[in-house]
Amino acid sequence: MLSLAFALNHMTAPQLSLADFFRLAASLHAPRVEIRNDISGNAILDGTSANEVKRLASENDVSIISINALQQFNHWSATRAAEAETLAAYCSGSGSKALVLVADNSGQAFDSATRIANATEALQGLVPILRKFGIIGLVECLGFESCSLRSKKEAVAAIDRANGRDVLRLTHDTFHHHLAGEPDLFPELTGLVHISGVDDPAIAVGDMRDSHRVLVGPKDRLDNVGQIAALRAGGYAGPLSFEPFAEELRHLADPAGAVRQSMTFITESLKARAA
Structure with missing residues:
Protein backbone atom coordinates (compact mmCIF):
# COMPACT_ATOMS: atom_id res chain seq x y z
CA MET A 1 0.00 0.00 0.00
CA LEU A 2 1.52 3.33 -1.11
CA SER A 3 1.19 5.92 1.66
CA LEU A 4 1.80 9.56 0.78
CA ALA A 5 1.76 12.42 3.28
CA PHE A 6 -0.31 14.87 1.27
CA ALA A 7 -0.70 18.39 2.65
CA LEU A 8 -2.49 21.57 1.60
CA ASN A 9 -1.06 25.06 1.24
CA HIS A 10 -3.79 27.69 1.74
CA MET A 11 -3.08 28.88 -1.81
CA THR A 12 -4.88 25.72 -2.96
CA ALA A 13 -8.15 27.42 -1.96
CA PRO A 14 -7.36 31.00 -0.87
CA GLN A 15 -11.02 31.97 -1.16
CA LEU A 16 -11.78 29.89 1.93
CA SER A 17 -11.56 31.24 5.44
CA LEU A 18 -8.93 29.62 7.62
CA ALA A 19 -11.55 27.50 9.40
CA ASP A 20 -13.07 26.33 6.10
CA PHE A 21 -9.59 25.63 4.72
CA PHE A 22 -8.78 23.49 7.75
CA ARG A 23 -12.07 21.64 7.29
CA LEU A 24 -11.20 21.04 3.63
CA ALA A 25 -7.87 19.48 4.60
CA ALA A 26 -9.51 17.28 7.23
CA SER A 27 -12.18 16.13 4.76
CA LEU A 28 -9.45 15.05 2.33
CA HIS A 29 -7.64 13.05 5.05
CA ALA A 30 -4.67 15.37 4.48
CA PRO A 31 -4.45 16.85 7.99
CA ARG A 32 -1.25 18.81 7.32
CA VAL A 33 -1.63 22.45 6.32
CA GLU A 34 0.46 25.46 5.41
CA ILE A 35 -0.90 28.87 6.29
CA ARG A 36 0.24 32.08 4.62
CA ASN A 37 0.92 35.70 5.47
CA ASP A 38 0.04 37.04 2.00
CA ILE A 39 -3.68 36.30 1.51
CA SER A 40 -5.62 39.54 1.77
CA GLY A 41 -8.65 39.41 4.08
CA ASN A 42 -7.55 36.15 5.65
CA ALA A 43 -5.29 34.99 8.43
CA ILE A 44 -2.54 36.06 9.02
CA LEU A 45 -3.01 39.46 7.36
CA ASP A 46 -6.44 40.06 8.89
CA GLY A 47 -4.96 40.16 12.39
CA THR A 48 -6.03 36.67 13.50
CA SER A 49 -3.97 35.85 16.58
CA ALA A 50 -1.59 32.91 16.78
CA ASN A 51 -3.66 31.48 19.63
CA GLU A 52 -6.81 31.58 17.51
CA VAL A 53 -5.04 29.83 14.63
CA LYS A 54 -3.84 27.15 17.06
CA ARG A 55 -7.39 26.74 18.42
CA LEU A 56 -8.88 26.37 14.91
CA ALA A 57 -6.25 23.81 13.97
CA SER A 58 -6.94 21.78 17.10
CA GLU A 59 -10.70 22.04 16.58
CA ASN A 60 -10.34 20.61 13.06
CA ASP A 61 -7.63 18.07 14.00
CA VAL A 62 -5.03 19.42 11.56
CA SER A 63 -1.36 20.21 12.14
CA ILE A 64 0.29 23.34 10.77
CA ILE A 65 3.49 22.26 9.06
CA SER A 66 4.61 25.74 8.05
CA ILE A 67 3.92 29.43 7.75
CA ASN A 68 4.66 30.69 4.26
CA ALA A 69 6.76 32.91 4.29
CA LEU A 70 9.62 35.20 5.22
CA GLN A 71 10.22 36.88 1.86
CA GLN A 72 13.64 38.01 0.57
CA PHE A 73 15.28 36.18 3.45
CA ASN A 74 18.69 36.35 1.74
CA HIS A 75 18.87 40.16 1.91
CA TRP A 76 19.60 40.42 5.62
CA SER A 77 19.03 43.64 7.54
CA ALA A 78 17.73 44.85 10.88
CA THR A 79 14.27 45.09 9.31
CA ARG A 80 14.45 41.51 8.04
CA ALA A 81 15.66 40.28 11.43
CA ALA A 82 12.71 41.95 13.17
CA GLU A 83 10.31 40.46 10.62
CA ALA A 84 11.83 37.02 11.15
CA GLU A 85 11.49 37.34 14.94
CA THR A 86 7.81 38.30 14.61
CA LEU A 87 7.03 35.44 12.22
CA ALA A 88 8.98 32.91 14.29
CA ALA A 89 7.04 33.96 17.38
CA TYR A 90 3.79 33.56 15.43
CA CYS A 91 4.92 30.11 14.30
CA SER A 92 5.60 29.08 17.87
CA GLY A 93 2.35 30.51 19.17
CA SER A 94 0.21 28.91 16.47
CA GLY A 95 1.82 25.51 16.80
CA SER A 96 3.45 25.68 13.38
CA LYS A 97 6.47 23.47 12.92
CA ALA A 98 8.37 25.62 10.43
CA LEU A 99 8.81 28.93 8.61
CA VAL A 100 9.39 28.98 4.84
CA ARG A 131 16.57 27.83 17.75
CA LYS A 132 15.03 30.29 20.20
CA PHE A 133 11.49 29.48 19.04
CA GLY A 134 12.06 25.78 18.38
CA ILE A 135 11.09 25.80 14.70
CA ILE A 136 12.63 24.78 11.39
CA GLY A 137 13.56 27.20 8.59
CA LEU A 138 12.69 25.88 5.13
CA VAL A 139 14.95 27.51 2.53
CA GLU A 140 13.17 27.91 -0.81
CA CYS A 141 15.08 28.71 -3.99
CA LEU A 142 12.97 30.05 -6.86
CA GLY A 143 13.60 28.77 -10.37
CA PHE A 144 12.95 32.08 -12.09
CA GLU A 145 15.94 33.60 -13.88
CA SER A 146 15.25 36.76 -11.88
CA LYS A 152 19.68 24.31 -3.99
CA LYS A 153 23.37 23.41 -4.21
CA GLU A 154 24.22 27.01 -3.32
CA ALA A 155 21.58 27.00 -0.58
CA VAL A 156 23.12 23.86 0.95
CA ALA A 157 26.55 25.53 0.89
CA ALA A 158 25.07 28.48 2.80
CA ILE A 159 23.31 26.19 5.30
CA ASP A 160 26.59 24.45 6.03
CA ARG A 161 28.56 27.69 6.33
CA ALA A 162 25.94 28.89 8.82
CA ASN A 163 26.25 25.60 10.77
CA GLY A 164 22.48 25.34 10.55
CA ARG A 165 21.64 21.74 9.74
CA ASP A 166 19.90 21.33 13.11
CA VAL A 167 17.25 23.97 12.24
CA LEU A 168 17.45 24.42 8.46
CA ARG A 169 16.05 22.30 5.63
CA LEU A 170 15.27 22.80 1.95
CA THR A 171 11.89 23.32 0.36
CA HIS A 172 11.78 21.34 -2.87
CA ASP A 173 9.22 23.01 -5.12
CA THR A 174 8.54 20.89 -8.20
CA PHE A 175 7.70 23.98 -10.28
CA HIS A 176 10.84 25.89 -9.31
CA HIS A 177 13.05 22.80 -9.56
CA HIS A 178 11.92 22.28 -13.15
CA LEU A 179 12.49 25.92 -14.05
CA ALA A 180 15.95 26.01 -12.49
CA GLY A 181 17.03 22.94 -14.43
CA GLU A 182 19.15 21.79 -11.49
CA PRO A 183 19.88 18.05 -11.38
CA ASP A 184 20.67 17.91 -7.64
CA LEU A 185 17.82 16.91 -5.31
CA PHE A 186 19.24 16.70 -1.74
CA PRO A 187 16.41 14.50 -0.38
CA GLU A 188 18.27 14.04 2.92
CA LEU A 189 18.10 17.80 3.54
CA THR A 190 14.56 18.31 2.23
CA GLY A 191 11.97 19.25 4.83
CA LEU A 192 9.01 20.05 2.59
CA VAL A 193 7.92 19.43 -1.00
CA HIS A 194 5.59 21.84 -2.80
CA ILE A 195 3.72 20.28 -5.71
CA ALA A 204 7.92 28.07 -22.87
CA VAL A 205 9.65 26.91 -19.69
CA GLY A 206 11.37 30.28 -19.30
CA ASP A 207 7.99 32.01 -19.46
CA MET A 208 6.25 29.85 -16.86
CA ARG A 209 4.93 31.84 -13.92
CA ASP A 210 2.91 31.20 -10.77
CA SER A 211 -0.28 31.98 -12.69
CA HIS A 212 0.28 28.82 -14.78
CA ARG A 213 0.49 26.52 -11.75
CA VAL A 214 -2.46 24.13 -11.45
CA LEU A 215 -3.15 20.86 -9.65
CA VAL A 216 -1.04 17.93 -10.82
CA GLY A 217 -2.72 15.81 -13.48
CA PRO A 218 -2.06 13.76 -16.63
CA LYS A 219 -1.10 16.82 -18.73
CA ASP A 220 1.61 17.94 -16.29
CA ARG A 221 4.81 19.15 -17.98
CA LEU A 222 6.94 19.38 -14.85
CA ASP A 223 7.33 15.64 -14.21
CA ASN A 224 5.96 15.91 -10.68
CA VAL A 225 5.62 12.14 -10.50
CA GLY A 226 9.25 11.64 -11.52
CA GLN A 227 10.48 14.24 -9.05
CA ILE A 228 8.45 12.75 -6.19
CA ALA A 229 9.63 9.24 -7.07
CA ALA A 230 13.27 10.36 -7.06
CA LEU A 231 12.90 12.18 -3.73
CA ARG A 232 11.23 9.16 -2.15
CA ALA A 233 13.91 6.85 -3.53
CA GLY A 234 16.46 9.11 -1.85
CA GLY A 235 14.72 8.72 1.51
CA TYR A 236 12.30 11.65 1.62
CA ALA A 237 9.05 10.64 3.34
CA GLY A 238 7.73 14.06 4.39
CA PRO A 255 -12.22 22.15 -4.63
CA ALA A 256 -12.22 18.97 -2.54
CA GLY A 257 -13.06 16.87 -5.58
CA ALA A 258 -10.35 18.54 -7.67
CA VAL A 259 -7.67 17.98 -5.03
CA ARG A 260 -8.83 14.41 -4.45
CA GLN A 261 -8.56 13.72 -8.19
CA SER A 262 -4.98 15.04 -8.19
CA MET A 263 -4.10 12.92 -5.15
CA THR A 264 -5.42 9.84 -6.91
CA PHE A 265 -3.49 10.64 -10.09
CA ILE A 266 -0.21 11.05 -8.22
CA THR A 267 -0.72 7.93 -6.09
CA GLU A 268 -1.74 5.72 -9.01
CA SER A 269 1.08 7.06 -11.22
CA LEU A 270 3.68 6.28 -8.56
CA LYS A 271 2.25 2.78 -8.12
CA ALA A 272 2.43 2.20 -11.87
CA ARG A 273 5.97 3.51 -11.97
CA ALA A 274 7.04 1.12 -9.20
CA ALA A 275 5.34 -1.91 -10.72
Missing part, protein backbone atom coordinates in the same frame (compact mmCIF):
# COMPACT_ATOMS: atom_id res chain seq x y z
CA LEU A 101 12.31 31.23 3.83
CA VAL A 102 11.88 32.53 0.27
CA ALA A 103 14.77 33.96 -1.74
CA ASP A 104 14.57 37.44 -3.27
CA ASN A 105 13.14 37.48 -6.79
CA SER A 106 13.66 41.12 -7.76
CA GLY A 107 16.07 40.44 -10.61
CA GLN A 108 19.36 41.38 -9.00
CA ALA A 109 22.18 39.50 -10.70
CA PHE A 110 25.04 38.18 -8.57
CA ASP A 111 27.80 35.67 -9.13
CA SER A 112 27.68 32.37 -7.27
CA ALA A 113 30.08 33.42 -4.53
CA THR A 114 27.99 36.51 -3.76
CA ARG A 115 24.74 34.51 -3.76
CA ILE A 116 26.19 32.04 -1.28
CA ALA A 117 27.67 34.83 0.87
CA ASN A 118 24.35 36.70 1.01
CA ALA A 119 22.42 33.54 1.93
CA THR A 120 25.05 32.60 4.53
CA GLU A 121 24.84 36.00 6.22
CA ALA A 122 21.05 35.72 6.39
CA LEU A 123 21.04 32.17 7.69
CA GLN A 124 23.62 33.04 10.33
CA GLY A 125 21.15 35.67 11.53
CA LEU A 126 18.17 33.32 11.29
CA VAL A 127 19.66 30.26 13.02
CA PRO A 128 19.55 31.70 16.57
CA ILE A 129 16.00 32.95 16.01
CA LEU A 130 14.85 29.53 14.81
CA CYS A 147 15.81 34.98 -8.56
CA SER A 148 18.88 35.76 -6.46
CA LEU A 149 19.13 32.13 -5.26
CA ARG A 150 18.02 29.55 -7.84
CA SER A 151 20.30 26.66 -6.91
CA SER A 196 1.92 21.94 -8.60
CA GLY A 197 1.69 21.27 -12.32
CA VAL A 198 1.77 23.22 -15.56
CA ASP A 199 -0.58 21.92 -18.26
CA ASP A 200 -0.40 24.69 -20.88
CA PRO A 201 1.43 23.13 -23.86
CA ALA A 202 2.20 26.47 -25.51
CA ILE A 203 4.10 28.23 -22.74
CA PRO A 239 4.76 16.15 3.29
CA LEU A 240 3.78 16.68 -0.35
CA SER A 241 2.02 20.02 -0.13
CA PHE A 242 -0.25 21.23 -2.92
CA GLU A 243 0.69 24.81 -3.83
CA PRO A 244 -1.03 25.84 -7.08
CA PHE A 245 -1.56 29.53 -7.85
CA ALA A 246 -3.76 29.65 -10.98
CA GLU A 247 -6.71 32.02 -10.70
CA GLU A 248 -9.11 29.34 -11.97
CA LEU A 249 -8.62 27.36 -8.75
CA ARG A 250 -10.23 30.15 -6.75
CA HIS A 251 -13.52 29.54 -8.54
CA LEU A 252 -13.83 25.74 -8.43
CA ALA A 253 -17.31 24.49 -7.58
CA ASP A 254 -15.78 21.47 -5.85
Whole structure:
Protein backbone atom coordinates (compact mmCIF):
# COMPACT_ATOMS: atom_id res chain seq x y z
CA MET A 1 0.00 0.00 0.00
CA LEU A 2 1.52 3.33 -1.11
CA SER A 3 1.19 5.92 1.66
CA LEU A 4 1.80 9.56 0.78
CA ALA A 5 1.76 12.42 3.28
CA PHE A 6 -0.31 14.87 1.27
CA ALA A 7 -0.70 18.39 2.65
CA LEU A 8 -2.49 21.57 1.60
CA ASN A 9 -1.06 25.06 1.24
CA HIS A 10 -3.79 27.69 1.74
CA MET A 11 -3.08 28.88 -1.81
CA THR A 12 -4.88 25.72 -2.96
CA ALA A 13 -8.15 27.42 -1.96
CA PRO A 14 -7.36 31.00 -0.87
CA GLN A 15 -11.02 31.97 -1.16
CA LEU A 16 -11.78 29.89 1.93
CA SER A 17 -11.56 31.24 5.44
CA LEU A 18 -8.93 29.62 7.62
CA ALA A 19 -11.55 27.50 9.40
CA ASP A 20 -13.07 26.33 6.10
CA PHE A 21 -9.59 25.63 4.72
CA PHE A 22 -8.78 23.49 7.75
CA ARG A 23 -12.07 21.64 7.29
CA LEU A 24 -11.20 21.04 3.63
CA ALA A 25 -7.87 19.48 4.60
CA ALA A 26 -9.51 17.28 7.23
CA SER A 27 -12.18 16.13 4.76
CA LEU A 28 -9.45 15.05 2.33
CA HIS A 29 -7.64 13.05 5.05
CA ALA A 30 -4.67 15.37 4.48
CA PRO A 31 -4.45 16.85 7.99
CA ARG A 32 -1.25 18.81 7.32
CA VAL A 33 -1.63 22.45 6.32
CA GLU A 34 0.46 25.46 5.41
CA ILE A 35 -0.90 28.87 6.29
CA ARG A 36 0.24 32.08 4.62
CA ASN A 37 0.92 35.70 5.47
CA ASP A 38 0.04 37.04 2.00
CA ILE A 39 -3.68 36.30 1.51
CA SER A 40 -5.62 39.54 1.77
CA GLY A 41 -8.65 39.41 4.08
CA ASN A 42 -7.55 36.15 5.65
CA ALA A 43 -5.29 34.99 8.43
CA ILE A 44 -2.54 36.06 9.02
CA LEU A 45 -3.01 39.46 7.36
CA ASP A 46 -6.44 40.06 8.89
CA GLY A 47 -4.96 40.16 12.39
CA THR A 48 -6.03 36.67 13.50
CA SER A 49 -3.97 35.85 16.58
CA ALA A 50 -1.59 32.91 16.78
CA ASN A 51 -3.66 31.48 19.63
CA GLU A 52 -6.81 31.58 17.51
CA VAL A 53 -5.04 29.83 14.63
CA LYS A 54 -3.84 27.15 17.06
CA ARG A 55 -7.39 26.74 18.42
CA LEU A 56 -8.88 26.37 14.91
CA ALA A 57 -6.25 23.81 13.97
CA SER A 58 -6.94 21.78 17.10
CA GLU A 59 -10.70 22.04 16.58
CA ASN A 60 -10.34 20.61 13.06
CA ASP A 61 -7.63 18.07 14.00
CA VAL A 62 -5.03 19.42 11.56
CA SER A 63 -1.36 20.21 12.14
CA ILE A 64 0.29 23.34 10.77
CA ILE A 65 3.49 22.26 9.06
CA SER A 66 4.61 25.74 8.05
CA ILE A 67 3.92 29.43 7.75
CA ASN A 68 4.66 30.69 4.26
CA ALA A 69 6.76 32.91 4.29
CA LEU A 70 9.62 35.20 5.22
CA GLN A 71 10.22 36.88 1.86
CA GLN A 72 13.64 38.01 0.57
CA PHE A 73 15.28 36.18 3.45
CA ASN A 74 18.69 36.35 1.74
CA HIS A 75 18.87 40.16 1.91
CA TRP A 76 19.60 40.42 5.62
CA SER A 77 19.03 43.64 7.54
CA ALA A 78 17.73 44.85 10.88
CA THR A 79 14.27 45.09 9.31
CA ARG A 80 14.45 41.51 8.04
CA ALA A 81 15.66 40.28 11.43
CA ALA A 82 12.71 41.95 13.17
CA GLU A 83 10.31 40.46 10.62
CA ALA A 84 11.83 37.02 11.15
CA GLU A 85 11.49 37.34 14.94
CA THR A 86 7.81 38.30 14.61
CA LEU A 87 7.03 35.44 12.22
CA ALA A 88 8.98 32.91 14.29
CA ALA A 89 7.04 33.96 17.38
CA TYR A 90 3.79 33.56 15.43
CA CYS A 91 4.92 30.11 14.30
CA SER A 92 5.60 29.08 17.87
CA GLY A 93 2.35 30.51 19.17
CA SER A 94 0.21 28.91 16.47
CA GLY A 95 1.82 25.51 16.80
CA SER A 96 3.45 25.68 13.38
CA LYS A 97 6.47 23.47 12.92
CA ALA A 98 8.37 25.62 10.43
CA LEU A 99 8.81 28.93 8.61
CA VAL A 100 9.39 28.98 4.84
CA LEU A 101 12.31 31.23 3.83
CA VAL A 102 11.88 32.53 0.27
CA ALA A 103 14.77 33.96 -1.74
CA ASP A 104 14.57 37.44 -3.27
CA ASN A 105 13.14 37.48 -6.79
CA SER A 106 13.66 41.12 -7.76
CA GLY A 107 16.07 40.44 -10.61
CA GLN A 108 19.36 41.38 -9.00
CA ALA A 109 22.18 39.50 -10.70
CA PHE A 110 25.04 38.18 -8.57
CA ASP A 111 27.80 35.67 -9.13
CA SER A 112 27.68 32.37 -7.27
CA ALA A 113 30.08 33.42 -4.53
CA THR A 114 27.99 36.51 -3.76
CA ARG A 115 24.74 34.51 -3.76
CA ILE A 116 26.19 32.04 -1.28
CA ALA A 117 27.67 34.83 0.87
CA ASN A 118 24.35 36.70 1.01
CA ALA A 119 22.42 33.54 1.93
CA THR A 120 25.05 32.60 4.53
CA GLU A 121 24.84 36.00 6.22
CA ALA A 122 21.05 35.72 6.39
CA LEU A 123 21.04 32.17 7.69
CA GLN A 124 23.62 33.04 10.33
CA GLY A 125 21.15 35.67 11.53
CA LEU A 126 18.17 33.32 11.29
CA VAL A 127 19.66 30.26 13.02
CA PRO A 128 19.55 31.70 16.57
CA ILE A 129 16.00 32.95 16.01
CA LEU A 130 14.85 29.53 14.81
CA ARG A 131 16.57 27.83 17.75
CA LYS A 132 15.03 30.29 20.20
CA PHE A 133 11.49 29.48 19.04
CA GLY A 134 12.06 25.78 18.38
CA ILE A 135 11.09 25.80 14.70
CA ILE A 136 12.63 24.78 11.39
CA GLY A 137 13.56 27.20 8.59
CA LEU A 138 12.69 25.88 5.13
CA VAL A 139 14.95 27.51 2.53
CA GLU A 140 13.17 27.91 -0.81
CA CYS A 141 15.08 28.71 -3.99
CA LEU A 142 12.97 30.05 -6.86
CA GLY A 143 13.60 28.77 -10.37
CA PHE A 144 12.95 32.08 -12.09
CA GLU A 145 15.94 33.60 -13.88
CA SER A 146 15.25 36.76 -11.88
CA CYS A 147 15.81 34.98 -8.56
CA SER A 148 18.88 35.76 -6.46
CA LEU A 149 19.13 32.13 -5.26
CA ARG A 150 18.02 29.55 -7.84
CA SER A 151 20.30 26.66 -6.91
CA LYS A 152 19.68 24.31 -3.99
CA LYS A 153 23.37 23.41 -4.21
CA GLU A 154 24.22 27.01 -3.32
CA ALA A 155 21.58 27.00 -0.58
CA VAL A 156 23.12 23.86 0.95
CA ALA A 157 26.55 25.53 0.89
CA ALA A 158 25.07 28.48 2.80
CA ILE A 159 23.31 26.19 5.30
CA ASP A 160 26.59 24.45 6.03
CA ARG A 161 28.56 27.69 6.33
CA ALA A 162 25.94 28.89 8.82
CA ASN A 163 26.25 25.60 10.77
CA GLY A 164 22.48 25.34 10.55
CA ARG A 165 21.64 21.74 9.74
CA ASP A 166 19.90 21.33 13.11
CA VAL A 167 17.25 23.97 12.24
CA LEU A 168 17.45 24.42 8.46
CA ARG A 169 16.05 22.30 5.63
CA LEU A 170 15.27 22.80 1.95
CA THR A 171 11.89 23.32 0.36
CA HIS A 172 11.78 21.34 -2.87
CA ASP A 173 9.22 23.01 -5.12
CA THR A 174 8.54 20.89 -8.20
CA PHE A 175 7.70 23.98 -10.28
CA HIS A 176 10.84 25.89 -9.31
CA HIS A 177 13.05 22.80 -9.56
CA HIS A 178 11.92 22.28 -13.15
CA LEU A 179 12.49 25.92 -14.05
CA ALA A 180 15.95 26.01 -12.49
CA GLY A 181 17.03 22.94 -14.43
CA GLU A 182 19.15 21.79 -11.49
CA PRO A 183 19.88 18.05 -11.38
CA ASP A 184 20.67 17.91 -7.64
CA LEU A 185 17.82 16.91 -5.31
CA PHE A 186 19.24 16.70 -1.74
CA PRO A 187 16.41 14.50 -0.38
CA GLU A 188 18.27 14.04 2.92
CA LEU A 189 18.10 17.80 3.54
CA THR A 190 14.56 18.31 2.23
CA GLY A 191 11.97 19.25 4.83
CA LEU A 192 9.01 20.05 2.59
CA VAL A 193 7.92 19.43 -1.00
CA HIS A 194 5.59 21.84 -2.80
CA ILE A 195 3.72 20.28 -5.71
CA SER A 196 1.92 21.94 -8.60
CA GLY A 197 1.69 21.27 -12.32
CA VAL A 198 1.77 23.22 -15.56
CA ASP A 199 -0.58 21.92 -18.26
CA ASP A 200 -0.40 24.69 -20.88
CA PRO A 201 1.43 23.13 -23.86
CA ALA A 202 2.20 26.47 -25.51
CA ILE A 203 4.10 28.23 -22.74
CA ALA A 204 7.92 28.07 -22.87
CA VAL A 205 9.65 26.91 -19.69
CA GLY A 206 11.37 30.28 -19.30
CA ASP A 207 7.99 32.01 -19.46
CA MET A 208 6.25 29.85 -16.86
CA ARG A 209 4.93 31.84 -13.92
CA ASP A 210 2.91 31.20 -10.77
CA SER A 211 -0.28 31.98 -12.69
CA HIS A 212 0.28 28.82 -14.78
CA ARG A 213 0.49 26.52 -11.75
CA VAL A 214 -2.46 24.13 -11.45
CA LEU A 215 -3.15 20.86 -9.65
CA VAL A 216 -1.04 17.93 -10.82
CA GLY A 217 -2.72 15.81 -13.48
CA PRO A 218 -2.06 13.76 -16.63
CA LYS A 219 -1.10 16.82 -18.73
CA ASP A 220 1.61 17.94 -16.29
CA ARG A 221 4.81 19.15 -17.98
CA LEU A 222 6.94 19.38 -14.85
CA ASP A 223 7.33 15.64 -14.21
CA ASN A 224 5.96 15.91 -10.68
CA VAL A 225 5.62 12.14 -10.50
CA GLY A 226 9.25 11.64 -11.52
CA GLN A 227 10.48 14.24 -9.05
CA ILE A 228 8.45 12.75 -6.19
CA ALA A 229 9.63 9.24 -7.07
CA ALA A 230 13.27 10.36 -7.06
CA LEU A 231 12.90 12.18 -3.73
CA ARG A 232 11.23 9.16 -2.15
CA ALA A 233 13.91 6.85 -3.53
CA GLY A 234 16.46 9.11 -1.85
CA GLY A 235 14.72 8.72 1.51
CA TYR A 236 12.30 11.65 1.62
CA ALA A 237 9.05 10.64 3.34
CA GLY A 238 7.73 14.06 4.39
CA PRO A 239 4.76 16.15 3.29
CA LEU A 240 3.78 16.68 -0.35
CA SER A 241 2.02 20.02 -0.13
CA PHE A 242 -0.25 21.23 -2.92
CA GLU A 243 0.69 24.81 -3.83
CA PRO A 244 -1.03 25.84 -7.08
CA PHE A 245 -1.56 29.53 -7.85
CA ALA A 246 -3.76 29.65 -10.98
CA GLU A 247 -6.71 32.02 -10.70
CA GLU A 248 -9.11 29.34 -11.97
CA LEU A 249 -8.62 27.36 -8.75
CA ARG A 250 -10.23 30.15 -6.75
CA HIS A 251 -13.52 29.54 -8.54
CA LEU A 252 -13.83 25.74 -8.43
CA ALA A 253 -17.31 24.49 -7.58
CA ASP A 254 -15.78 21.47 -5.85
CA PRO A 255 -12.22 22.15 -4.63
CA ALA A 256 -12.22 18.97 -2.54
CA GLY A 257 -13.06 16.87 -5.58
CA ALA A 258 -10.35 18.54 -7.67
CA VAL A 259 -7.67 17.98 -5.03
CA ARG A 260 -8.83 14.41 -4.45
CA GLN A 261 -8.56 13.72 -8.19
CA SER A 262 -4.98 15.04 -8.19
CA MET A 263 -4.10 12.92 -5.15
CA THR A 264 -5.42 9.84 -6.91
CA PHE A 265 -3.49 10.64 -10.09
CA ILE A 266 -0.21 11.05 -8.22
CA THR A 267 -0.72 7.93 -6.09
CA GLU A 268 -1.74 5.72 -9.01
CA SER A 269 1.08 7.06 -11.22
CA LEU A 270 3.68 6.28 -8.56
CA LYS A 271 2.25 2.78 -8.12
CA ALA A 272 2.43 2.20 -11.87
CA ARG A 273 5.97 3.51 -11.97
CA ALA A 274 7.04 1.12 -9.20
CA ALA A 275 5.34 -1.91 -10.72
